[in-house]
Amino acid sequence: MEILIPILIVVALLLIGGIYLWATYNSLVSLGVRVDEAWSDITVQLKRRADLIPNLIESVKGYASHERGVFEDVTRARAETLSASTPAEAGAAENHMQAALKSIFAVAEAYPQLQASQNFLQLQSELVDTEDKIQASRRFYNGGVRELNTKIKIFPNNLFARSLGFSEREFFEVTEPAAIAEPPRVQF
DSSP, X not given: OTTHHHHHHHHHHHHHHHHHHXXXXXXXXXXXXXXXXXXXXXXXXXXXXXXXXXXXHHHHHTTOTTOHHHHHHXXXXXXXXXXXXXXXXXXXXXXXXXXXXXXXXXHHHTOHHHHHOHHHHHHHHHHHHHHHHHHHHHHHHHHXXXXXXXXXXXXXXXXXXXXXXXXXXXXOOOSOHHHHSSOOXXXX
């Protein structure tokens, strides 16, 4: 009987440890899936914006065809956005896209006929809506990354999380926060 008590204590501790490991593993998997889903949402919104860009360029080109450099910058930023596969690449592409969009809207301000064009106004509205969705998706993604990274770093999870295949994710940050502080706007 005396030997049975220590064995029961060891079994109980192993059982508690196993349950903790199981629960932690499942929560890390759930957080990882949530982060992947959030990244997918970001890529969908970035693709949506990229799909609007050619129409925007064509609208502006009809009025300001001599602004070739601006159109090339926007096209280059669009291609960079579409090819970004990591949050760091997407952040750099986001800086370039914002600068390019600001320059195309600056060109548009010089053409009152363009500003009155229903097609241009609709594209601008859709672009602003998409920019808002990108920012919301970015906040959701970064929140998920924060939760996952915190869960991986806290004790005692940090003792076994990496060995179970979990690693920290990178935040979707831009290198120039001022570039995206405000979505591009055109004042009519």
